[in-house]
Amino acid sequence: xxxxxxxxxxxxxxxxxxxxxLGYNLSKPKRQQQIVTGSGIVEGKIxxxxxxxxxxxxxxxxxxxxxxxxxSLRVEGLxxxxxLEHFDLNISFSTRIxxxxxx
Numbered sequence: 169x170x171x172x173x174x175x176x177x178x179x180x181x182x183x184x185x186x187x188x189x190l191g192y193n194l195s196k197p198k199r200q201q202q203i204v205t206g207s208g209i210v211e212g213k214i215x216x217x218x219x220x221x222x223x224x225x226x227x228x229x230x231x232x233x234x235x236x237x238x239x240s241l242r243v244e245g246l247x248x249x250x251x252l253e254h255f256d257l258n259i260s261f262s263t264r265i266x267x268x269x270x271x
Contacts, residue, residue, distance in 0.1 A: 178250065183237070197215050212233040223268060233248075
């Protein structure tokens with residue numbers, strides 16, 4: 169799955185098909201949340217996943233927003249601040265290098 173790093177997103181986003189394929193029941197989410205997108209306001213379902221591994225790092229018991237992003241973004245999910253806050257993150261725009269390490 170292709171994911172984007174979004175320091176402006178407070179919560180990590182996973183596609184609906186991924187959450188359901190992993191066995192999560194979206195008919196009874198922890199809560200629903202409206203989000204503002206380029207296409208307008210949409211509603212997503214928030215669940216807690218037992219473990220999320222991305223970019224070589226794992227966070228346990230993390231809330232994710234289940235919502236399908238527009239295909240035009242060319243990513244299927246987003247790593248938001250609730251994932252990134254577990255690490256020290258350095259983004260160098262001049263060298264185009266992103267470094268992440270556990271805190």
